[in-house]
Amino acid sequence: ENFPCSIREVRLGATRKDGGSRRRTFTLGGSGSPPFVYADRPPANLPVFAMDVFDMSIPMPAAVKADIRDVMDDPAEWARRNVEQFGADMVTVHLVSTDPLGKDSSPAEAARTVEDVLQAVDVPLIIGGCGDPQKDAEVFAKVSEAASGERLLLNSVTLDMAAAGVLETITGAAKAHGHAVIGLTGLELNKAKELNRRLFDYLPPEDIVMDLTTVALGYGLEYSFSIHERARQAALLGDDELQQPTISAASNAWVAREARTKMDPVYGPREFRGPLWETLNALTLVLAGVDIFMVAHPATLKTLKEIIQMLIR
Amino acid sequence: MKKSIREISPIDVYKLLPKTNCGECHEANCMTFATRVVNGELTVEDCPPIAGKKYMADYEKLRELMRPPVRTVTFGTGETAAKVGGKYVLYRHEFTYHNPPPIAIDVADYMAKEEIDARLKMVSSFTFNYIGRTLRLDAVAIRSTTNEPATFATVVKDVAGQTDLPFVLCAYDPATMAAGLDQVKDRRPLLYAATKENWKEMAELALQYSCPLVVSAPHDIPGLRSLVRTLTEYGISDLILDPGTSVESDLARTIHEFSQIRRSVFQQDDELLGYPLLGTPISAWLSPELSPEVVQWKEAWMASLLLSRHADMLIMHSVEGWVLLPQLIWRFNVYTDPRKPVSVDAGVKTFGSPDKQAPVLITSNYALTYFIVENDIKTASIHCYLVVADTGGNSVESAVAGRYLTAESISNALSDYKVADLVEHRHLVLPGLAARLSGDTEEASGWNVMVGPRDSSGLAEYLKTQWPPKDDKHAAGA
Ligand code: B12
Ligand code: SF4
Structure with missing residues (x-):
């Protein structure tokens, strides 16, 4: 069984030699075969795991809070813990405080947070916005400039942003300062293709990662699983609008009440249930070919890294 | 090459039906029946008249037309009987996966009676109410580790008295298997397992009691194929394959083999491998790890991995709710129709x-x-x-x-x-x-x-x- 095409590669992070300050970089994608099917075709690049950091305190499941409670007010310290203690490959900085309906912190403040994290850790970063198209555009532009050359991954651009006319602001900033972007669509391949087409007008394919949406186990993970399998199959068979590497926010697993809440004792403690929920969310999408994950719990990261090492042995 | 389910049109089915529009199937006519069969919502057997002598030739053709490339095997009897396999496609998005994999929990003849009783109680009482369905466990695997026929017989008898769930009898020694089987002859247990060494005696037992049989050849696909050939020639068609589940050092092999077996069925039409696959996350307990939670955690992700990658049935050891709950939910989800969400009546x-x-x-x-x-x-x-x-x-x-x-x-x-x-x-x-x-x-x-x-x-x-x-x-x- 041979496939005519392969998934494109996207490199994240830049070392000093390439104009950044990261100790190491990661390359996503590259596979020319469905994931973990053939012994003689190991993945071109292993899945990468980023751990979340938020720039303000937000409600969080108890099981996640347990290991980070003391650093939650300090994104830089939190990032350091993710890398040094938990072994995260990368860090995602969620700039939720920029939400105009919330704290509405300025793009300059957001950029400062990112700079602090860049100082604290030497791994590549993913930068998350607040979801408001206009504001995200301003924030991404400012952050791009402040972290020029670091090859961040901007999370994310959407068709809503295209409709709001801010696509050019973001892609322009990404291009000028050497960053990559995530194109986010909601479980629909035609939309994913449409967004990629629009992005190709501004950016080379080497700068684009797709987020097809990750739903929590019990709340529709099967939609995510099937859409990723379909996308990967179509891409390998020749659909060049779907040949971008994919990302999963496996931390969405915590949306499930079964992951978060106390339940009847027969279902066991949530301290086990929650991390397992996230682990299985991520593992399922590893099997569907996803190239990079955003996770919240250290046990997810540890388990998935072990499993992947065993899978390539 | 057999037509894939996606190439079969309602007309292909209609042509082979009685075409009387009698309505015994509760459908408006034969054509709507045919459409629903092709959609996987009804089976050929839902048309009562077709089993009549008159339609015999067409019935046979229809069954062959609609036969899933991965055969369906049932074990147990009556209401609780477990259906295994029956897959029409490699990928879920191509059609729908049918027959959610039964999950069997083990008891073994080394266990004290109180432990066995407690485990059986857990197996039959563990439920979770998920979007209006009651999710539950499906079967009990009774294992002989002592290889003493009398001990095994006693345990099988005791378990049989306590539950209506279907059984998997696990013993490699034919005499032990025979002793256990004799206690539950009428309940059509699944026999685990025929190997290169014992296949002939196991085949005899399977034939004598008309029970389905697991064929086991760990990490040896050619060996598995040749055993299947031998057993089918011997007259046994209800087979389930155990290609070996290794949770640690041979995890990669396990996933490659499950994938490879399924791909050769759907892409090369390999009939000898067109049987349901048994995954055994219970193998996690072979690990030298001492902390039970760590082993349970491994068994949990292994089970989930196998549910996503082609396993048609699982044997597990953990009875902890946090291990089992995500498996029951994920199994339900993966086996829903990808073309239409699960809904309730308006x-x-x-x-x-x-x-x-x-x-x-x-x-x-x-x-x-x-x-x-x-x-x-x-x-x-x-x-x-x-x-x-x-x-x-x-x-x-x-x-x-x-x-x-x-x-x-x-x-x-x-x-x-x-x-x-x-x-x-x-x-x-x-x-x-x-x-x-x-x-x-x-x-x-x-x-x-x-x-x-x-x-x-x-x-x-x-x-x-x-x-x-x-x-x-x-x-x-x-
Ligand atoms: C899974 C999913 C799908 C699945 C469908 C699952 C299903 N059966 O609906 C699929 C892939 C099929 C799908 C399709 C679409 N989807 Co969709 N989908 C989702 C997703 C990921 C989860 C939805 C979900 O299951 N929520 C859980 C349920 C329980 O929530 P709920 O029904 O809203 O119920 C809650 C509340 O509404 C409230 N509630 C419910 N009833 C009541 C009653 C009262 C009185 C009150 C007070 C409250 C209340 O309480 C409930 C519990 O919290 C969301 C994104 C997200 N994470 O939310 C997108 C999302 C909802 N989808 C979206 C879109 C656009 C679509 C499509 C139009 C895409 C397309 N272009 O085709 C289609 C529409 C359907 C169609 N076939 O045409 C958008 C909607 C954007 C918007 N706000 O307009 C979302 C938000 C994703 C996004 N950001 O793009 N989708
Ligand atoms: S029962 Fe059979 S013959 Fe009668 S209407 Fe249905 S499909 Fe046609």
Whole structure:
């Protein structure tokens, strides 16, 4: 069984030699075969795991809070813990405080947070916005400039942003300062293709990662699983609008009440249930070919890294 | 090459049916029956007349046409019998996976009676109510580790007296197997396992008691194929394959072999491998690891991995709820029809004993949405009417975005279900995520629209402050 095409590669992070300050970089994608099917075709690049950091305190499941409670007010310290203690490959900085309906912190403040994290850790970063198209555009532009050359991954651009006319602001900033972007669509391949087409007008394919949406186990993970399998199959068979590497926010697993809440004792403690929920969310999408994950719990990261090492042995 | 399920048209099936439109299948006619068979919603056997002598030749052709490339094997008897395999496609998105993999939990003849009893109790009582279904475990695997026929027989007999669930009898020694099997001859247990060494004796037992048989050849696909060939030539067709599950050092091999076996069935038409696959996450317990939680954790991810990658049945050891719950949910999810979401019937549901002033709420008929809302209403003991609109099984937000929930459809639901007869007021509470429909809905229906919280868990609090409504633009009957 041979496939005519392969998934494109996207490199994240830049070392000093390439104009950044990261100790190491990661390359996503590259596979020319469905994931973990053939012994003689190991993945071109292993899945990468980023751990979340938020720039303000937000409600969080108890099981996640347990290991980070003391650093939650300090994104830089939190990032350091993710890398040094938990072994995260990368860090995602969620700039939720920029939400105009919330704290509405300025793009300059957001950029400062990112700079602090860049100082604290030497791994590549993913930068998350607040979801408001206009504001995200301003924030991404400012952050791009402040972290020029670091090859961040901007999370994310959407068709809503295209409709709001801010696509050019973001892609322009990404291009000028050497960053990559995530194109986010909601479980629909035609939309994913449409967004990629629009992005190709501004950016080379080497700068684009797709987020097809990750739903929590019990709340529709099967939609995510099937859409990723379909996308990967179509891409390998020749659909060049779907040949971008994919990302999963496996931390969405915590949306499930079964992951978060106390339940009847027969279902066991949530301290086990929650991390397992996230682990299985991520593992399922590893099997569907996803190239990079955003996770919240250290046990997810540890388990998935072990499993992947065993899978390539 | 056999036609794949996606190449079979309703006409292909129709041509082989009796074409009498007799209606015994409860379908309008043979053509609609054929369509539903091709969609995987009915099986050929749902047409009673076709089994008659007259149609024998066509029946045979039809069965061959519709035979899944991965055969279906059943073990156990009656209501609780377990159906294994029956796969039509490699990928879930191509059609639908049929027959959710039965999960068997083991007991063994080294265990004390109290331990066995406790495990059996757990197996039969462990349930979870998920979107209106009761999810549960399916079978008991009784293992001989002592290899003493008498000990095994005693345990099998004891277990058989305690549960109606189907059994897997696990013993490599034919004499031990025979002793156990003799205790449950009428219950069609699955026999585990025929190997290169014992296949002949196991085959004899399978034939004598007409039981399905697992063929085991760990990490040896050619060996597995040749055993299957031998056994089918011997006259046994109800086979399940155990290609070996290794949770640690040979994990890669395990996943490659499961994948390779399935691919050769669907892509190379390899009939010898066209049988259900047994995965054994229980192998996690072979690990030298001492902490039981660590082993349970491994068994949990292994089970989930196998459910996603082609296993048609699992044998597990952990009985911890946190290990089993995600497996039962994921298994249910993976085996739903990818073409249409699980939904509930549209209509009006009554909670508590609502009076004529009681709140009227509306939601979607996506099963997940409905049962979350139902649970929130019940937990807060709200007396109300809940209109369940037909949103094609879409969640509230997807339905609004996809135009399945519109001012018009809401208005129609209110009149179709005669909601105006239930209450004296004309106030409807919309989900917060459908807020943007409120103006148009007021216009289309003549009801006042109130925008509720975005998450139904906020309903109790919301109604406390907002109900009964103060402003009444359209008084009853106006
Ligand atoms: C799974 C999913 C799908 C699945 C469908 C699952 C299903 N059966 O609906 C699929 C892939 C099929 C799908 C399709 C679409 N989807 Co969709 N989907 C989702 C997703 C990921 C989860 C939805 C879900 O299951 N929520 C859980 C249920 C339980 O929530 P709920 O029904 O809203 O119920 C809650 C509340 O509404 C409230 N509530 C419910 N009833 C009531 C009643 C009262 C009185 C009150 C007070 C409250 C209340 O409480 C509930 C519990 O919290 C969301 C994104 C997300 N993470 O939310 C997108 C999302 C809803 N989808 C979206 C879109 C656009 C679509 C499509 C139109 C895409 C397309 N272009 O085709 C289609 C529409 C359907 C169609 N076929 O045409 C958008 C909607 C954007 C918007 N706000 O307009 C979302 C938000 C994703 C996004 N950001 O793009 N989708
Ligand atoms: S029972 Fe058979 S013959 Fe009768 S209508 Fe149905 S499909 Fe046709």
